Amino acid sequence: MNAAGRLGLYGAGLAAAFAVAFGAAALVAPREAAAQSTQQEEKSMDGHDAHNAAAQGDGGHGAQAAAETTAGVSLAAGGYALSPVSAPVAVGEQGTLRFRILDGSGAPVTAYTPQHEKDLHLIVVRSDGAEFRHVHPTLDASTGTWSIPWSWTAAGSYRVFADFAAAGAEPVALTRTVDVAGSFAPVAPATSTETSVDGFDVGIAGDLVAGSDSELTVTVRRDGVPVTTLQPYLGAFGHLVALREGDLAYLHVHPEGAAPTGPEATSGPDVRFGAHVPTAGRYLLYFDFMASGSVHTAAFVLDAHDGSATTTHQH
Ligand SMILES: [Cu+2]
Incomplete structure (x- = not known):
């Protein structure tokens, strides 16, 4: 299929929500969304002094570089922050994984815009790429606390990603590290198709x-x-x-x-x-x-x- 056809399919296949949902993240794939992100980035820069300063400090190319190197690697972005993550501390311990999304004033976010049928996607993976999980916790709308029954099957340092869009806001992916006690033998990821x-x-x-x-x-x-x-x-x-x-x-x-x-x-x-x-x-x-x-x-x-x-x- 030629490029134009593929783009057309792309447009048809992706609901408008996709483009909105992922417009803010320069890392993200959809071609349509990628094109849109450039425009939205320019708009959002007006409201983000730090972002603006970074861009100016690099002769105007900094904005793209900053966006590409920071997406999904920070506990705070886009005006929102991921609270500390509470989870079992040891392998095999049955418990609950809990966190909240906080807005700019530190208040928990209780209203979201669904992305792909869910208000929030939770990705958990060990630092070496092993032990991947993609799950959907439950929101207590009265407190803004997200929770899901949880136990670890292996020790190590984990990255927790919360991928969501607060109501009326751009989607973001926020992340924190959670350490699970015990010894672990990291796996070096080798190319695998x-x-x-x-x-x-x-x-x-x-x-x-x-x-x-x-x-x-x-x-x-x-x-x-x-x-x-x-x-x-x-x-x-x-x-x-x-x-x-x-x-x-x-x-x-x-x-x-x-x-x-x-x-x-x-x-x-x-x-x-x-x-x-x-x-x-x-x-x-x-x-x-x-x-x-x-x-x-x-x-x-x-x-x-x-x-x-x-x-x-x-x-
Ligand atoms: Cu998901």
Whole structure:
């Protein structure tokens, strides 16, 4: 499919909410949203002195650089902050993971705009990329406290990401570190484009090019047979979270294909994504999909190439 067709599909497949939802994060993938983010960034800079100062200090290029290096790596952004995260302190301890989102005055946020059918997406991953979880906690609207039953299965230093849009505000992804006592042997992520999960064989194809829009295609098979019965999950046939190795900068990548037409709709075996990665280097990718009535997560590791090294684009 040519670029124009792909963009068209993209526009049709993504609800307007997607563009609004992810317009603020320069890291984020959708082409449409990426284009929009530039405009919104300019607008938002008027209200953000620090951001403005950073931009001016770098001859006008700082805004882009600052946005690309800080998205999803801070506990405060966009006028909101992630409170300290309360969770069990040791492996195996049954408890609750709790936190609040605070506004600029320190008051807990109790009203949100749903993104992909949820008010808040919680991503938890160990610093080495292992132990990934993508879950949806419950909001106590009277206190603004988010909570979810929780226990750790492995020790280590974890990053917790809250991906949300407060009512009337741009979406942000805020993050904190939570340490879980005990010894752990970190896993060095090696490049991986094929994996097996819950009886499904899942592969990812495509080149990640720093600073460019890259198309990634995930393919799901079972016993060698393409799976064409992928089910809608959170308004799409799959969700892809990408984290940059090193600082775990957070990218929520979204499907390029048409959205499910209803709860009975099915798709597969391919799910396509648009990814915009800010820098060369290694990325940890987590593909959540629904099949046979339950959610599965396939993990991949891809290296992004330096954009300047690629002079021609081949398809
Ligand atoms: Cu989610």
